Amino acid sequence: MSYERKKILVLGAGYAGLSTVAKLQKTIGVQEADITLINKNEYHYEATWLHETAAGSMNWEDGVYPIAKVVDNMKTRFIPAEVTKINRDEQTVETTQGVFEFDTLIVALGFESESFGIKGMDEFATTIVSPQTAVATREAIEKNFINYKTSKDPKDLSILVGGAGFTGVEFLGELVETLPVLCKAHGIDYNDVKITCVEAMPSMLPMFSDELTKYAVDFLESRGVEFMLGTAITAANENGFVVKVNDEEQRLEASSVVWTAGVRGSRLMEESFEGVKRGRIVVKEDLTVEGYPDIFAIGDVAAVMNGTGENARPYPTTAQIAMQLGEHTAKNIKLQLNGEKTEAFAYDDKGTVCSLGANDGIGVVLGREIKGKSAAFMKKVIDTRAVLKIGGVVLGATKGKFL
Numbered sequence: 001m002s003y004e005r006k007k008i009l010v011l012g013a014g015y016a017g018l019s020t021v022a023k024l025q026k027t028i029g030v031q032e033a034d035i036t037l038i039n040k041n042e043y044h045y046e047a048t049w050l051h052e053t054a055a056g057s058m059n060w061e062d063g064v065y066p067i068a069k070v071v072d073n074m075k076t077r078f079i080p081a082e083v084t085k086i087n088r089d090e091q092t093v094e095t096t097q098g099v100f101e102f103d104t105l106i107v108a109l110g111f112e113s114e115s116f117g118i119k120g121m122d123e124f125a126t127t128i129v130s131p132q133t134a135v136a137t138r139e140a141i142e143k144n145f146i147n148y149k150t151s152k153d154p155k156d157l158s159i160l161v162g163g164a165g166f167t168g169v170e171f172l173g174e175l176v177e178t179l180p181v182l183c184k185a186h187g188i189d190y191n192d193v194k195i196t197c198v199e200a201m202p203s204m205l206p207m208f209s210d211e212l213t214k215y216a217v218d219f220l221e222s223r224g225v226e227f228m229l230g231t232a233i234t235a236a237n238e239n240g241f242v243v244k245v246n247d248e249e250q251r252l253e254a255s256s257v258v259w260t261a262g263v264r265g266s267r268l269m270e271e272s273f274e275g276v277k278r279g280r281i282v283v284k285e286d287l288t289v290e291g292y293p294d295i296f297a298i299g300d301v302a303a304v305m306n307g308t309g310e311n312a313r314p315y316p317t318t319a320q321i322a323m324q325l326g327e328h329t330a331k332n333i334k335l336q337l338n339g340e341k342t343e344a345f346a347y348d349d350k351g352t353v354c355s356l357g358a359n360d361g362i363g364v365v366l367g368r369e370i371k372g373k374s375a376a377f378m379k380k381v382i383d384t385r386a387v388l389k390i391g392g393v394v395l396g397a398t399k400g401k402f403l
């Protein structure tokens with residue numbers, strides 16, 4: 001009788017995919033399975049740090065590390081390639097480096113920008129969804145500030161931020177720290193800089209109490225940010241945003257236009273599965289796709305339901321849950337290899353911290369509200385923990401935030 005090792009194929013080396021691989025490597029023997037990890041870059045990027053690169057407080061290289069540093073070559077083969085098609089019934093995946101077969105598939109392809117069909121947004125706004133888009137955002141702002149020295153056009157010193165969600169607020173928190181430095185370098189008066197954040201909802205940061213939200217708003221307003229809440233953006237163009245205020249159209253002018261208000265799961269999800277909404281598929285309790293016990297969908301491509309029946313709502317997609325989903329998937333794969341029943345996922349919400357630059361922030365940690373320096377400290381702990389959990393002590397020591 002011939003004995004064949006199971007082919008485990010992991011797509012995406014973000015928080016979800018790399019957590020799966022890191023845990024599988026610890027729990028699965030060399031003889032049990034072949035693990036193949038496919039990711040479009042040779043590096044993993046800390047997506048939760050991208051706003052720092054976009055605002056210019058962090059070089060993009062400091063927020064990434066080589067995937068090779070996590071891969072145990074005895075157990076895992078890493079293929080840098082772009083996934084182009086998932087053939088779920090044929091149990092194959094097509095990539096720019098060839099076709100790969102699988103017995104067990106983990107889809108962890110993460111998030112992309114979503115502009116909800118707002119005219120011109122994809123064309124005229126920069127985003128914060130990858131190291132490349134974060135660098136493009138920073139470069140656009142810098143170029144416009146440099147242009148201002150000759151143009152003297154106030155538009156060149158105006159920045160419009162679409163969305164006062166978590167990413168928008170964290171980005172603004174960094175901007176109010178880095179722009180004064182940029183202004184000084186170019187002999188520009190920071191008082192001439194105009195930062196406007198436009199949000200369609202009448203309120204912001206629903207995950208925090210009114211008191212914490214007010215703290216964040218006061219912090220940003222006192223540093224020059226103007227908020228326009230309850231204001232829908234109807235279009236973006238080369239001059240800025242077109243918005244609706246009390247049913248009246250207004251034009252907001254800026255040379256730097258940044259869209260932070262929407263993300264969705266990978267567009268490959270719609271092409272590969274049925275019942276996918278905005279790149280996310282509802283998964284079963286054990287994180288497999290309905291009808292496909294050997295296909296797991298995790299991280300930002302998955303809608304993991306909190307509760308059952310009519311009241312069930314998907315958990316927000318975050319790095320925190322993505323890492324837990326990865327670990328749970330590895331556990332379930334091990335159970336499957338042993339011929340045992342898979343287990344239901346249970347989310348352990350440890351809280352959320354929203355940074356306001358390097359030294360301030362707001363958050364709820366283990367049920368307790370924090371703000372100011374303690375929140376900033378906690379944020380660094382969380383950021384470092386993510387590197388440590390996936391990459392181990394050596395990466396934690398070199399890439400963590402306590403250097």
Ligand SMILES: Cc1cc2nc3c(=O)[nH]c(=O)nc-3n(C[C@H](O)[C@H](O)[C@H](O)COP(=O)(O)OP(=O)(O)OC[C@H]3O[C@@H](n4cnc5c(N)ncnc54)[C@H](O)[C@@H]3O)c2cc1C
Nearest residue numbers: 012014015016040047048082083110111299300318319320
């Ligand atoms: C600025 C910002 C701040 C955030 N802050 C927080 C926070 O404070 N706390 C928190 O919990 N969450 C935060 N998030 C959300 C968090 O980053 C995401 O929920 C998390 O990254 C999802 O992890 P993932 O592994 O599913 O996907 P990703 O991190 O998106 O990883 C997906 C991986 O798949 C790769 N990939 C994609 N498509 C392909 C393809 N076709 N072929 C091959 N490879 C591919 C990508 O390159 C990437 O490496 C933040 C997000 C942003 C943008």
